[in-house]
Amino acid sequence: MRRDGDLYALEAALSRRGLGPVAGTDEAGRGACAGPLVVAAVILPPSARLEELNDSKLLTEAARERVFERLRRSRALIGVVSYSPQEIDRRGVGVCNLEGMRVAVARLPQRPGYTLTDGFPVPGLPGSLGVVKGDRTAACVAAAGVVAKVTRDRIMAELDGRHPEYGFAIHKGYGTPAHEEAMRRFGPCGEHRFSYANVAALAVPAAA
Numbered sequence: 196m197r198r199d200g201d202l203y204a205l206e207a208a209l210s211r212r213g214l215g216p217v218a219g220t221d222e223a224g225r226g227a228c229a230g231p232l233v234v235a236a237v238i239l240p241p242s243a244r245l246e247e248l249n250d251s252k253l254l255t256e257a258a259r260e261r262v263f264e265r266l267r268r269s270r271a272l273i274g275v276v277s278y279s280p281q282e283i284d285r286r287g288v289g290v291c292n293l294e295g296m297r298v299a300v301a302r303l304p305q306r307p308g309y310t311l312t313d314g315f316p317v318p319g320l321p322g323s324l325g326v327v328k329g330d331r332t333a334a335c336v337a338a339a340g341v342v343a344k345v346t347r348d349r350i351m352a353e354l355d356g357r358h359p360e361y362g363f364a365i366h367k368g369y370g371t372p373a374h375e376e377a378m379r380r381f382g383p384c385g386e387h388r389f390s391y392a393n394v395a396a397l398a399v400p401a402a403a
Contacts (some may be wrong), residue, residue: 202334205326208311210241214334216272217337218307220296222280223251225288228391229361229368229383230351231277232288234295235342236303236310237335238272245269251340256348263345266338274302275346284390295316299339307348311336338354354386361386 208216221235229329239245245256245265254262266273276298278291297319307323313336314328329336348367355364361377361384368374368386370393378387378397387394 202248202332202337205333206239206335208307214308216305216307217309217311217333217335218300218303218321218322219311219329219337219339220270220299220317220337221251221313221330221340221343222292222295223340223347224368225292227368227388228370228394229280229363229374229387231279231347232283232295233277233350234276234292234299234342234345235339235346235350236296236299237266237342237400238303238305238307239335239338240269243269243271243334243370245338246333246336250328250337250339251344252330254341259341259345259348262338262341266342271294271305271338272305273342273393274299275342277346277350280386285389287390288388296320297329305391313340356382358386369400370389 198281209217210216218236220236224232225234247262251259256332276295283291296317307321309324310320311324311326311333315325316323326332330340351367352364360381362373366374383394383398389395389398
């Protein structure tokens with residue numbers, strides 16, 4: 196589905212037809228090679244219009260923090276789940292991501308009538324509906340993206356205090372040139388995903 200109105204139009208249309216409450220789900224950290232995968236689900240309060248809410252990738256870090264605090268003050272319903280690098284290595288990031296959506300929705304205090312996801316429907320979610328560019332199309336998906344991103348960024352800032360040599364607070368575990376150079380210099384640590392090719396290549400000693 197594509198948006199024909201504003202960011203809140205799809206949720207409003209579903210709610211008018213008695214299909215609410217409407218939850219949105221999104222993740223942060225799928226493409227990172229270090230740190231957790233965080234998946235969030237959000238049900239926005241009726242008639243909520245949150246200032247600055249947008250796709251988390253289009254917001255600055257400061258703006259995401261502001262939106263996150265507005266979500267909390269708005270009494271939005273929030274469910275969050277996090278998967279460690281070790282679990283991602285053991286089960287695969289795709290499996291963790293899909294399960295994470297189900298778990299995050301299950302952790303909401305209220306069961307949704309419909310669940311909006313970014314791009315494709317997910318089996319096992321109440322009324323799952325895939326939305327093209329969901330984080331730019333549906334407010335609840337955008338809100339879930341902000342919650343997932345802010346939660347994960349805060350975790351990465353904490354990890355930076357334990358492993359300052361990698362610069363986790365700056366690149367948040369993604370494979371930037373500075374991060375790749377740090378892994379070459381110090382080797383991967385326990386917060387890296389060894390199932391990812393760039394990490395595995397640096398974890399195995401070069402052949403003689």
